[in-house]
Amino acid sequence: xxxxxxxxxxxxxxxxxxxxSTLLERILGELDGAFAMGEVVHLWQRxxxxxxxxGCGEPFHDCELWRKxxxxxxxxxxxxxxxxxLDVKASADRTRYIPSxxxxxxxxxxxxxxxxxxxxxxxLYGAVRExxxxxxxxxxxxxxxxxxxxxxxxxxxLRIVHVVRDPRAVAHSWAKTVRRPEAVxxxxxxxxxxxxxxxxxxxxxxxxxFGFDLLARAGVPTLRVRYEDxxxxxxxxxRGIARFAGLDGAEPPFADPATVELSANHQVAGNxxxxxxxxxxxxxxxxxxxxxxxVHRALVTAVTMPMLGRxxxxxxxxx
Numbered sequence: 001x002x003x004x005x006x007x008x009x010x011x012x013x014x015x016x017x018x019x020x021s022t023l024l025e026r027i028l029g030e031l032d033g034a035f036a037m038g039e040v041v042h043l044w045q046r047x048x049x050x051x052x053x054x055g056c057g058e059p060f061h062d063c064e065l066w067r068k069x070x071x072x073x074x075x076x077x078x079x080x081x082x083x084x085x086l087d088v089k090a091s092a093d094r095t096r097y098i099p100s101x102x103x104x105x106x107x108x109x110x111x112x113x114x115x116x117x118x119x120x121x122x123x124l125y126g127a128v129r130e131x132x133x134x135x136x137x138x139x140x141x142x143x144x145x146x147x148x149x150x151x152x153x154x155x156x157x158l159r160i161v162h163v164v165r166d167p168r169a170v171a172h173s174w175a176k177t178v179r180r181p182e183a184v185x186x187x188x189x190x191x192x193x194x195x196x197x198x199x200x201x202x203x204x205x206x207x208x209x210f211g212f213d214l215l216a217r218a219g220v221p222t223l224r225v226r227y228e229d230x231x232x233x234x235x236x237x238x239r240g241i242a243r244f245a246g247l248d249g250a251e252p253p254f255a256d257p258a259t260v261e262l263s264a265n266h267q268v269a270g271n272x273x274x275x276x277x278x279x280x281x282x283x284x285x286x287x288x289x290x291x292x293x294x295v296h297r298a299l300v301t302a303v304t305m306p307m308l309g310r311x312x313x314x315x316x317x318x319x
Contacts, residue, residue, distance in 0.1 A: 144211025
């Protein structure tokens with residue numbers, strides 16, 4: 001597809017949640033010329049409708065950056081028909097549509113829905129680029145179906161960072177109870193991130209990663225990053241991603257090879273660590289090796305086995 005002359009470069013972090021994507025986005029957002037938006041797929045509900053807290057700590061509608069972006073894109077968030085857009089989103093951005101979205105050409109009925117969907121994203125991305133002054137926007141939505149939709153926009157220069165983590169580790173993380181500090185209102189103290197069973201996590205791991213493999217096959221520029229490699233050499237990994245994004249020469253904010261300095265941000269959704277600032281020590285989370293029940297490890301291994309070798313994981317992990 002031919003891009004428009006002023007296309008918006010979006011570095012899209014894809015994969016399944018609990019794979020280190022929020023931390024990776026935090027570090028990438030510190031690079032000169034980059035702006036971390038968070039999980040934009042959730043902006044419409046959690047930000048516009050629910051008014052949850054931005055990474056800067058302010059409720060979405062009180063955050064100056066998102067207020068200005070809404071004014072530039074839609075004449076202000078109160079003027080934006082969020083209910084209508086959520087209907088459009090549901091008609092295009094769904095996992096079950098990936099086989100159709102991955103084809104060389106879109107069917108006429110799907111093309112119309114995707115174009116309406118992408119027009120809103122292009123307006124939002126364009127407004128954030130204008131307000132932030134960034135060359136590259138980082139969207140850590142992770143959703144394969146959203147990325148498949150965006151590939152069809154001539155106004156978006158889409159580049160994918162496909163983050164993969166050992167599915168046994170991912171399943172262990174999805175089983176944890178984690179509070180959502182960004183929630184506001186009466187339910188704020190009782191809201192937690194979603195929890196999935198090992199089997200459900202394994203199925204989603206297969207589906208999301210296969211979806212991003214299809215994008216790469218379709219010609220969308222894609223850089224695969226394994227969580228384990230990122231944890232072992234974070235600075236080198238971030239430099240490689242910066243080059244891939246077109247941010248040549250941008251240096252990540254590492255105080256030493258394993259410590260990064262993080263400033264405040266405006267990520268709209270993601271792991272609670274997006275609220276953390278200051279020095280953060282990077283180390284691989286290997287607790288799953290001792291904490292995972294053998295039956296759960298065996299189940300996840302069996303469900304994901306066809307793809308384990310593709311990403312360099314052993315069928316029988318050590319530990």
